[in-house]
Structures are given as C-alpha cells and as structure tokens.
Amino acid sequence: MGILIGIQLIVIILFSLLGWAIRSQKNYWLISGFVTRSMTEQEELIKNGYPKKTGSLLIYTGIGMLILLPLAFTSFPFVIEVQFGFMLIFLMGGFVYLSKFEVSGKRKRSFWISSTLFVVVLGFVSVLTYLGYEKYDLIVKDEEFEVTGLYGEVWQLEEIEKVELMEDMPEVTWKINGFGLSTMSKGQFKVKGYGKSLLFIHKEAPYIYIRVSDQHIFLNGENPGETKKWYDDLSKNIDEVTGHKISSLHPETQIH
Known part of the structure; x- marks a missing residue:
C-alpha cells in the first residue's frame, strides 16, 4: 500500500506542477501540440x-x-479504482469541455475527437475492470482440475507435484501480466521464493498453493469456507487418481 500511496502522490504533484507552470508561468509549450500551431x-x-x-x-x-487520498488510510476496499477512475473521468471529460475554447475552425472536430477518445478509453477500462473482478472457480473433475475465467487453465491431477494450504501468502513482488486490484490479484506475478507464479487470490487467508510441472499456482475463494472446500475436493480426487494421500505431497503443512 505504501508504494501505491507514493505513486498517487507523485501523480498529484506532477499534475499540480504542470498546471501551475502552464497557468501561472505561461509555459504553453507544455501543452501537447501547442508549439506546432501557427502563430x-x-x-x-x-x-x-x-x-x-x-x-x-x-x-x-x-x-x-x-x-x-485519505481513503487509502481507511478500510475502504476500492481506493485505487476510485482514485484513478476519478482521474480518468475528470481529466478526459475536461478535455471534451476544453474543445469549446479551440480555434473556431477546429472546434467541432476537436469536440468529436476528444468525445470519441473519452468513450473508447472509458469503455476499454470498464471492460478490463470487469474481467479483472470476474469471479473464478476451481472445478475438480475425475482426472483434472480447472480454474475458470481469465488466465484460467486446465491441469491434470496426476501432474500435481505439491499441494499446500497456507495461512500466509508469500510476498508478491512484481506483476508480470495480470490484474493487481484492491481486493483481488489475477494473472502472472513474481512471488518471493517461488518466482513466476499464477495467482487467483482474494486478499483473505487461507491460500491454496499448487505446483504442477514446475508451474506455481496460488488461489483461494471469496471466503475461508470456500477455500477449504476447494482444498478438500482437490485432496480427495488426488488421492483417488494417484493413490497417495495429499499429506504425502506436502508433509510440512499443517491444516487448521
């Protein structure tokens, strides 16, 4: 959270300094395309x-x-989405409004370009946000298991090398390709001690760790009860397919 707050502060300072330099110091060259206009x-x-x-x-x-910004110090779960959602809507909506002050011959064209861009970008971000928050499930079948939704795959139960129910999630150090949202992480991330890993996690323990053919997977449900059920279903089917108890795949793990 500290890193995210730092990024927000940098963005706030950047906008404020640019606005001050343009408005008060008349550094109009900072406005995109201004210096290429005719006198x-x-x-x-x-x-x-x-x-x-x-x-x-x-x-x-x-x-x-x-x-x-003070929302970041509360329990409100969607701080980042609200912050950058406001920035996107207010800033791009503002540029639509600014088209009224364009040169007379380009005013209408500027309005349609900025309005179209606003709608396209807002639609694109909305779709990405929907996909990021889309519910995923763990479906365990006779010989395979599947994580549904975006970034989901199907794996064979017999290829599982390790399964563990963890009370604490290892430190996630970097996002490679995925969604790092306020209440959920989904996609490819770097995890300390594990390297490149596939995450399907809500920010609530416990977590299921699965290693399948050197691929690291971390996932959990929307609540501890759902996570435990997923683990139990997976354990039962692994026992039936491999003939080994799930505890033999992770002898160091204690289930609470």
Missing part, C-alpha cells in the same frame, strides 16, 4: 483562454486526487 492559432487559443483552462484542469485533477 495565428496560438494567439486565438490564448485569447479564448484555452491554455489557462488547461492548466486549471490539471491543477483541479491533482486537488481532486489529493482530496481522495
């Missing part, structure tokens, strides 16, 4: 108040994120 267009933009309003938009975005 006539630059003068019209300045007359319309476009540069100053751009600076104000950046400053207000930083202020809004600063107001929301």
